[in-house]
Amino acid sequence: MPSRSEEIRAMLKKGPLDESNPSLRVNPEPSSPLPTSRTAPAGSRINCPICDEDISARARKCRHCGETLDPALHQRDMMRQGAGVPYTRTKSKVAAGILAILLGVVGVHKYYLGRIGQGILYTLFFWTGIPTLLGIIEGIIYLTMDDERFWTKYG
Incomplete structure (x- = not known):
């Protein structure tokens, strides 16, 4: 059995x-x-x-x-x-990674990925330097993440 x-x-x-x-x-x-x-x-x-x-x-x-x-x-x-399509490929992980590294200080990558609330938090607290550090870390994560996992999570 x-x-x-x-x-x-x-x-x-x-x-x-x-x-x-x-x-x-x-x-x-x-x-x-x-x-x-x-x-x-x-x-x-x-x-x-x-x-x-x-x-x-x-x-x-x-x-x-x-x-x-x-x-x-x-x-x-x-x-x-639908017909076995678990995700859509509307966002580029390379673009998200580069935006996070270069403009992560104001949360541009969060706006790009459709996370508006998180983008607003990044913009409000840009003066602390914390969003800069998080942006660099997230940029590296986006660039090294598996394509399917990225598209499943962010579309």
Whole structure:
């Protein structure tokens, strides 16, 4: 019998439901369901079946690995993403990195990445020198970050 984590991984790998063929539908109540808000007592803890970290039994998504644990929520996320496109490539990580290093003192890179609130904080506190240091560090992080991870996070 496969372990609980193997069952969940198999469920997560399944693609969107094919409504025209009822034999391909995923059973909404799996044989060993994850605890939900209806079945788990408040305050109970479990280990994530993917990363084995301690999480709330009511969690629908692991806060450590980011995996969706609720099969219905995972199906909804897959449908929202469309034809397997998990991110859009609207921002350049090289541009973000260069802006962070050169103009990080006033938070231009934050405005570029769509983080307006953080950009305002950088602009308000530019006189302290802290945004300059953070801008250099973030610029290096952006330039060394994996492309897919950058586009997933910042679009």
